[in-house]
Amino acid sequence: ALQVWTLYLLFAFIPPVKAVPTKDLFPDIPFKLFSSFVQNNFSSEITLATVLTILFSLTNNVDILNLHARAKNPRLQDEYSVPVNGWIRALSTAIKAHLDAKIGLRNMEDTQLFNASDNQQHLSSSMQISNISRKLDEMITILDLDPYKRNSSTMQLLKPISTSEIEPVLLICPARLTCSTHHKNCIGRAIHVLTCERDRTQVTLLKGIKLYENASIVAGSCTNCKAIYYADHKNPQLSPKDKLFYNNAKYVKIGQSIWADRTFTNMIVNSVYHFHASTTAYTEFWNYTFSNGAENIYSPISWRQVWKAFIEETVRQISVSMNTFLQVPDNISTEAVTKEAYEQLGQNGLIGQSLDYSCNECTHPYKATADFITPADDAAVVGIDENRAVPPLQQNAENTELQNIDNNTMETENSVEPDVKMVVIDGIVMGPTHCAYEDCSVKLANARTGVFYNYFVAPRFYCVETLCAPCGVVIAWTKFAKSEGASQIMDFLEDIYPTPESRPSYVCIDKACVVLKHLIRSRNWNMWKATTRFIVDSYHYINHRVGDYLCRTYCNPSPLNGSAPNLVVVERDINGNPHYKRAFNTQTCEQLNAWLGGFQGILNRMSVDNFNWTTHALLYIHTQRVIQKQNKKNNQIQNEQPVQMGQPPYDDEVEIDGIEIDRVD
Numbered sequence: 001a002l003q004v005w006t007l008y009l010l011f012a013f014i015p016p017v018k019a020v021p022t023k024d025l026f027p028d029i030p031f032k033l034f035s036s037f038v039q040n041n042f043s044s045e046i047t048l049a050t051v052l053t054i055l056f057s058l059t060n061n062v063d064i065l066n067l068h069a070r071a072k073n074p075r076l077q078d079e080y081s082v083p084v085n086g087w088i089r090a091l092s093t094a095i096k097a098h099l100d101a102k103i104g105l106r107n108m109e110d111t112q113l114f115n116a117s118d119n120q121q122h123l124s125s126s127m128q129i130s131n132i133s134r135k136l137d138e139m140i141t142i143l144d145l146d147p148y149k150r151n152s153s154t155m156q157l158l159k160p161i162s163t164s165e166i167e168p169v170l171l172i173c174p175a176r177l178t179c180s181t182h183h184k185n186c187i188g189r190a191i192h193v194l195t196c197e198r199d200r201t202q203v204t205l206l207k208g209i210k211l212y213e214n215a216s217i218v219a220g221s222c223t224n225c226k227a228i229y230y231a232d233h234k235n236p237q238l239s240p241k242d243k244l245f246y247n248n249a250k251y252v253k254i255g256q257s258i259w260a261d262r263t264f265t266n267m268i269v270n271s272v273y274h275f276h277a278s279t280t281a282y283t284e285f286w287n288y289t290f291s292n293g294a295e296n297i298y299s300p301i302s303w304r305q306v307w308k309a310f311i312e313e314t315v316r317q318i319s320v321s322m323n324t325f326l327q328v329p330d331n332i333s334t335e336a337v338t339k340e341a342y343e344q345l346g347q348n349g350l351i352g353q354s355l356d357y358s359c360n361e362c363t364h365p366y367k368a369t370a371d372f373i374t375p376a377d378d379a380a381v382v383g384i385d386e387n388r389a390v391p392p393l394q395q396n397a398e399n400t401e402l403q404n405i406d407n408n409t410m411e412t413e414n415s416v417e418p419d420v421k422m423v424v425i426d427g428i429v430m431g432p433t434h435c436a437y438e439d440c441s442v443k444l445a446n447a448r449t450g451v452f453y454n455y456f457v458a459p460r461f462y463c464v465e466t467l468c469a470p471c472g473v474v475i476a477w478t479k480f481a482k483s484e485g486a487s488q489i490m491d492f493l494e495d496i497y498p499t500p501e502s503r504p505s506y507v508c509i510d511k512a513c514v515v516l517k518h519l520i521r522s523r524n525w526n527m528w529k530a531t532t533r534f535i536v537d538s539y540h541y542i543n544h545r546v547g548d549y550l551c552r553t554y555c556n557p558s559p560l561n562g563s564a565p566n567l568v569v570v571e572r573d574i575n576g577n578p579h580y581k582r583a584f585n586t587q588t589c590e591q592l593n594a595w596l597g598g599f600q601g602i603l604n605r606m607s608v609d610n611f612n613w614t615t616h617a618l619l620y621i622h623t624q625r626v627i628q629k630q631n632k633k634n635n636q637i638q639n640e641q642p643v644q645m646g647q648p649p650y651d652d653e654v655e656i657d658g659i660e661i662d663r664v665d
Contacts, residue, residue, distance in 0.1 A: 023162040026059065027143040037142050041135045046112040050099060057095050058136070058145060062158040064091050065140060069147040069155065072137075084133045092132040170205055170215040172251050172259055174229040179222035181237055191220035191229050205251065206260040206301070209290060215259065231259070232312070235330060243330040245312075247320045252312040255305040265313035268306055273621055276598035279306040308334050314617035315341050321352055321624065338613035346616050349477045350496065351623045354469070359630050361471035363419045364569075364583055370562035371570045372578065379545045379552045380560035381538050382568055382580045394547050420566040422506040423475060424468050424537075425493070426589030427484045430600045431461025432611040434481060443608035460604065464615065465492060468592055470585040472626040474619045486511070486518035503531045505566065508586045510540040513551030520550075535567070537586040558582045595622075 038051055058065065064087050071085040096113065103112070113132055114120040123131060140146055147155045179186040195201075195218060205215035220229040225237035232249040236242060251259045271277045277285070280303045287300040311334060315326050328340040377390040435442045435458075461479045465488075468474050476496050480488050489509065497503040509515060512534040519525040519534075528534075536544055536555040545552040558567045560580060568580040599618065603611055 022159060024062075024159045026161055026163060026165045027145065028165070029143060033142060037139060041115060041138070043112045043115055049102075050112050053099065054095060054136075054139070055143075057091065058140060058143065059161040061091060062145075062160060064088075065145055066147055066155075066157050068137070068140075073148055073155065083137055084130050088133045088136055089129050092129050092136055095136075096129065096132060167212065170207075170212055171218050172203070172205065172215055172231045173218040174220050174231055175246070175248065175250055176229060179225060179227060180234070181222060181225045181227050183225055183237075185224045186222055186227075189222055189224055192223055194219040194221040194228060201257070204258045206254075206258065206264045208261065208263045211290070217259075236327075241330050243328050245315060245319065245326040245328075247316045247325060249316065252309070252316075254308040254312060255302070258301070258305060260309055262313065262316075265309040268309050269313045269317070269621070272310060273618060276602070278602045279303045279310065282306050304334070311337055311341070311613070314613070314621070315345070318345050318352075318617065318620050321620070335607060335609055339609040342609065342612045342616060346612065348495070349616065351474050351476060351616075351620050354473045354475045354623050354627075355496070355502075357469065357473050357627065358419070358421065359469075359471050359634065361585065361630070362423075362469035362473070363421050364566065366418050366420050367565040370565040370568075372562060374561045374580075376560040378559065378561060378563060379556060381541060381556060382558040382560050382582050384538060384542060385560055386579075391546050393545070393549060393552055396547070420506070421504040422470055422508060422584045422586075423504045424470060424508045424586055424589045425465065425489065426510060426593065427463035427465040427480065428593040428597055428600075429463045430597070430604055431464060431479055432604065432606055432608045433458040433460050434608065464596070465489070466589055466592060466596075466619070467492070467496060468588045470588050471630055472588050472592065473630075474592065474623045474626075477615065477619055484511075486515045489515055490518065490524070500527075500531050503528070505531070506533050506535055506584070508535050508537055508557060508584070510537055512536045512555045513544055513548050516550055516554065535586075537590075538582075539587070557586050592622075 038046065042051075068085060068087040068091075071082050071087060074080055099112065111120060113135075114128075118131055120128065145158060147158050149156065174191060176191060179189045179191060201217040202214045203217060205212040217231075221227065222229075222237070227237040228235040232246055232252040234244045234246065236244055249262070251261050252265060254260050254265070268279075268282055271282050271285075272279075283301060283303040283306050286306070315337075319326055322345060324345070326341055326344055328337055332340075376385065379390050379393075432443070434440075461481050463480050463484055465478050465480055465484065466474055467476045476492075478492050478495075489511075493507065513536060516525070516534050519528060534555060535541075535557045536551055538557050541551065541555060541557055544555070556564065556567075558564070558580070562568060562580065567583050569583045570578050571581045572578050596618070599614075603615060606614060
């Protein structure tokens with residue numbers, strides 16, 4: 001007991017450690033003093049914006065203020081005081097240039113920093129800077145931003161100025177002014193406050209990279225239809241238990257008591273898209289960057305809140321593009337929201353309006369005849385066989401059988417539309433788990449561990465199949481449960497192109513010859529041959545043509561002899577000699593998969609519903625950005641200069657979010 005009391009007394013007399021503040025308080029002077037200084041030193045026409053610009057220029061440049069103070073207060077014998085020194089003049093010059101630029105935009109004279117007694121019109125530029133510098137020096141003293149604290153001979157360096165005392169009070173309320181219910185008595189009716197002052201919920205708000213505590217939630221309602229309006233959604237009158245997402249919401253709820261603005265949610269989407277970041281990785285980044293060592297230690301966010309923010313943002317981005325809204329039951333789980341989102345917005349894997357999209361990289365005018373015919377072998381490929389012999393076909397039983405099929409032309413007849421379109425289809429091995437029962441691919445109720453009873457492992461969907469235009473636009477996607485077979489591929493294509501009028505002229509796939517055999521043997525070829533030809537990309541074709549008669553004869557992606565005029569275009573070399581070049585990029589799916597494969601580790605751990613929505617959202621966003629880049633490129637070509645002869649319509653290297661991929665076709 002004596003030892004315990006001795007230790008207690010010892011610790012009791014140890015002086016407590018006091019944390020050294022990392023920031024100085026914001027200037028806290030009477031407004032009357034500040035106002036009097038402004039009125040006496042600046043123009044009577046000075047604006048509030050100009051005054052605040054000067055004030056915040058001082059509080060955000062404490063290093064300049066420290067240097068200025070040291071130059072004013074000499075310590076060595078050969079030093080002397082310079083009140084208007086180079087440091088304060090540098091700040092004055094920057095402030096004046098900034099204000100001059102702003103004032104010039106409003107067609108005003110730059111007289112706000114001078115009063116009548118300054119005689120600005122008689123001052124040179126250098127004297128004007130000196131005049132402003134003296135005013136800033138005096139303003140520093142009034143704001144108590146002098147490191148020497150006026151009469152003290154000891155310099156105490158200014159620390160960064162805290163803005164916590166001037167943070168705004170934020171209310172999270174509906175952005176709508178009137179009721180949106182389609183009822184004759186609701187049209188134009190104002191929305192009134194629903195929540196009482198004492199019942200308003202206090203939440204945390206993430207706005208950009210700043211966190212605000214104690215933001216207030218204020219809901220509204222229509223006095224006629226009783227619909228309830230929140231900042232991010234509406235509970236309609238006819239279905240009050242439903243939640244209608246607002247696409248233009250400024251703030252969205254991402255946790256029980258945490259909201260975020262659209263800048264924050266958009267940062268998450270961009271991080272996931274560009275950096276292949278998981279929600280856990282982004283959470284770690286945020287907490288280590290903005291929660292540790294901050295002025296007011298930010299409350300760490302969780303991966304669930306980051307995931308909810310991703311869902312809220314992607315739902316709104318896609319809803320805006322589709323000109324619709326998502327409506328779900330209120331108070332459902334986030335996974336249930338992803339299920340509803342894919343069912344309402346996913347279009348069974350179809351990506352927005354990309355089905356009808358066309359550009360000069362995926363759509364060409366139809367040509368009935370070749371520009372010129374070369375003596376090359378029918379199996380020779382542009383860009384590969386110009387200077388080498390084509391290996392002969394190896395005969396086998398299957399090739400002998402296929403040589404007896406109907407030898408009608410496989411060229412697109414162009415009976416439907418004047419343009420030739422190509423699509424490219426390919427798969428990437430990835431997917432969520434599903435039921436292991438034979439011929440069943442239903443999602444599992446809970447497969448987080450992946451192993452059951454120490455011996456059973458839930459199977460995964462075999463691959464994600466994507467359908468793209470040669471320019472990189474994703475048209476549609478789906479999951480194949482067991483394999484990437486010819487029948488699954490044709491089912492996918494028939495879902496996307498149900499009528500002959502909708503079908504493309506060419507379908508490029510690495511196993512087009514297998515698909516073609518399937519169509520011929522299943523007697524479905526007659527449904528496709530009038531509109532569509534199946535070709536193999538050049539990388540796989542040069543291997544297939546040696547042992548596969550059907551592939552060698554009908555699936556050449558760019559015949560060197562010009563026998564398929566819509567698959568090649570003519571270019572001229574520097575000497576003016578014509579030569580063929582591939583008309584379409586047949587490697588677009590490979591390039592997409594190089595980017596999409598970066599999400600494999602993230603997506604494979606998801607449930608089916610989360611996998612569906614995340615994959616769809618990423619491909620949708622990717623498509624929108626490809627279209628934006630294509631439109632920008634086309635505008636630059638039209639407005640600046642035409643494409644020079646010999647320049648390909650696409651680069652030899654494609655960069656998708658930092659991954660450079662050579663085009664090999």
